Amino acid sequence: MSDLTEIRWHARAGQGAVTAAKLVAETALYEDRFMQAMPEYGPERTGAPLKAFTRISDEPIEVCNNIEHPGIVVVLDETLLSSTDVLEGIEPDGAVIVNSTETPEAMRKILKAPKGVTVATVDASGIALDTIKRDIPNTPIVGALVKVRPIVGRDSVDGQLLKTFGKKFAQEMIDANLESVTRAYEEVLIDG
C-alpha cells in the first residue's frame, strides 16, 4: 500500500475535527477510493484536546491501528501547540497545516519544524466566521489541506459537500460552506 495517505487531526472537542476527518474520507469514497476515519475516544467534554485519524488509499485498507507516522498533520486550534507535540512522528517530508493568523515562517519557528516538513497556515476560524458565521474551522481547513497536499480533488470536496449537505440544509448554508472551502484554498500560505 505505497499510496497510503495518513492524516492526523488535532483539535478540541466541539471544533468538528471528526466531521473534517469524515469529510476527507468521504471525499475519497466519492472518488471511488478506499478510506478510514476514526476518532481517538477519551473523556468526552467540550474543549478537551482530541485526535482523529484519516487513511486514504487506492487499495482496500486492512490496518486499523493508530497513525504513528502521519504524512499530514492538521491543527484546528493553535492553543494546543503549547501542550501538544503536534509534529510527533511526522514523516520527514510531511506537511502540517495550522489554523492560525501567523505566517507559515513564524509558525515553523513556533513548531520547531524540521526543514523537510512543509508548514502552512490559514485563518480558518476567521474564514468560518465570515462565511458560516460560526467559529467552526473544520470545513474551510479541508480547502487548505487539498491545496497543500492534493490527496483528493478540489472539485470532489465540493461534490461531497453538496452530497452531504444537499438533503438537509438551506441553500444559504451550503453556499457558505462551499465559499469557506474556496477561500481557504486560495488564502492558505505555504512555506516549503
Add this chain to the structure above:
Amino acid sequence: MATQTTVSETGNAFVATAYRQVAPEALFAYPITPQTTIVEEFARYVANGKVKTEFVTVESEHSAMSACIGSAAAGARTMTATSSQGLALMWEELPIAAGLRLPIVMANANRAIGAPINIHCDHSDVMGARDSGWIIMFAENAQEAYDHTIMAIRIAEENSLPVMPALDGFITTHSISRGETMDDKTVTKFVGVRKPQHSMLDSKNPIMVGGFSTLGNTYMNIKKALREAIDASLPSIKNIGDEWGKLTGRSFDHVEGYGMEDAEEAILVLGSAAGNVRAVTRKLRAEGRKVGMVKLRTYRPFPAAELADMLKGCKAIAVLDRSDSYGAPAGPLALDTMAALYKAGVDVALRPYIFGLGGADVKLVHIERVYNDLADLSDGGLNPGLTYLGI
C-alpha cells in the same frame, strides 16, 4: 437481483442497517458504550417507520435478556445488542437462552471488563460468555460485522441456538470505513420468516418453558443435546455463509488464512487485529519470509479440525489473545488451539501472547517482533511461555 451499494459508515451503522433489514419482530435493549449507536440508529429506523419492530427500552441488560428470552419463547424473531459490563450483567441468562434453545441474535461491541474502568476494545466480555452455549462469531471489520449479523439470524433459527456476532469496540464500531450493503429485498428473502417449532402463545398446542429438571438424568440429557446442537451447527454456519457469499461475492470460512500454503511461522488472532497482522505478514512475505496468518470468524463452535489442518505444516505458531484467563496456562484462544492441535496429533511449538487489553494499540512493530520470536522458536530457541505483548 441482488444489488449492493457502496457506502462509508461506522461499524455500528453497518450493524444497525443489518438489524433494520433483518427486521426482528421484537428488540429489547439497554445502552452501553460502544454498543449505543447500534440501538440509537435502530431506534431512529423504528421512529421513522423504516422497520416494524416492537422496540422496548428496558431498565438494564438483565431485563433486556429476560425480555428477549420471553419474546423468543413466544415465537417472535428477537434481537438485542450489548457490550462489556452489560454482557456481564446478562451472564445469568445467557445459558438460559441457550438451554431453552432460543434463536436470539445479539451483536456485542467487544470491550474490556473492569476494574479499572475502561471503555475500549478487548475480548474479556465475550470470553466471559464463551461457555454459555451461544454461537460466537468475530468480525475483522465493519463489512464482516454486517455480513455476520445477517447470517446470524439464519444460523440462530436453523440451529435453535442464540448467536452473538462480535465486533471490536471503537476500532470497528466507531471508525468509518468503506463497505457494501445489500438491497433490502434480497436480505428479506435471505432471512425469510421465523417459523418456531413451538410457541408459548400457541394455546392449541400448549407447552411449558423453563421447567424444573432436578430428578433423574433429564438435566444432563438436555445439556448433552445442547452440546450436540452447537457442534452440529458448524456445517450449517458454513452453508449459510456460502449462500450469503454467493449473493455478495464475499467468501466465508470458519478459519481464514493468508500465506498459509507454505508458512513456517504463523500468527493466529481474532477480530480487528487480523488486519494489522495480515499487513505485516504481507510485508514480510514480500521480503521472502515464509510467514502466514490465520483468523477465526467462527469461535464457538470451535472449528478445531479445520484450524489444526491449517496449522499442521508450521514449525512455530503464536496465538494472540485479546483477553486473559487469569491463572490458566494461557489465554482462551491459545487454550482452545492447544486442545485442537493435541486432538489432531499435531505437535508444533506454540507461544501464547496477550495483547491489546483495554484498547492498547496494536503496533505493527509488535507483530513483527512476534514473527521474530517465532523464527527463534523454529530454530530451537526456548519457549518463554505466556507473554504480554508491547509492554
